[in-house]
Amino acid sequence: MADVNRGNRPLSPHLQIYRPQLTSITSILTRITGNALIVAALLIVWWLLAAATSADYFATADAVLRSWFGKLVFLGSIWAVWYHFLAGLRHLYYDSGRGLDIPTAEKLGWACIIGSVVLTLITVIIL
Numbered sequence: 001m002a003d004v005n006r007g008n009r010p011l012s013p014h015l016q017i018y019r020p021q022l023t024s025i026t027s028i029l030t031r032i033t034g035n036a037l038i039v040a041a042l043l044i045v046w047w048l049l050a051a052a053t054s055a056d057y058f059a060t061a062d063a064v065l066r067s068w069f070g071k072l073v074f075l076g077s078i079w080a081v082w083y084h085f086l087a088g089l090r091h092l093y094y095d096s097g098r099g100l101d102i103p104t105a106e107k108l109g110w111a112c113i114i115g116s117v118v119l120t121l122i123t124v125i126i127l
Contacts, residue, residue, distance in 0.1 A: 033080035083116035
């Protein structure tokens with residue numbers, strides 16, 4: 001039978017009533033950090049190719065990587081490596097069938113976020 005109320009119901013939750021959960025934010029963040037690491041790897045490859053090409057081209061690439069922009073990219077890359085690493089460990093834990101309840105998943109999400117910031121600070125202090 002045809003539903004006479006079909007036009008009055010929303011097809012999916014709208015952004016006005018949907019509150020993103022920590023698990024969805026950390027999942028999206030994992031994808032973003034993975035792609036950001038690709039961009040950082042491309043910058044490193046560009047720098048290495050410039051070193052193999054000529055001194056002038058290397059000077060240009062080296063100036064970009066040593067500028068505030070390059071330092072910001074590499075600081076973000078350090079955080080992205082740590083976050084991506086911790087998120088990978090979290091997913092290995094999930095794959096074992098543990099930690100799938102909501103309270104544990106949220107604790108693990110916060111552990112990834114806070115842990116990656118702390119490990120980034122330790123890395124920057126050491127380097």
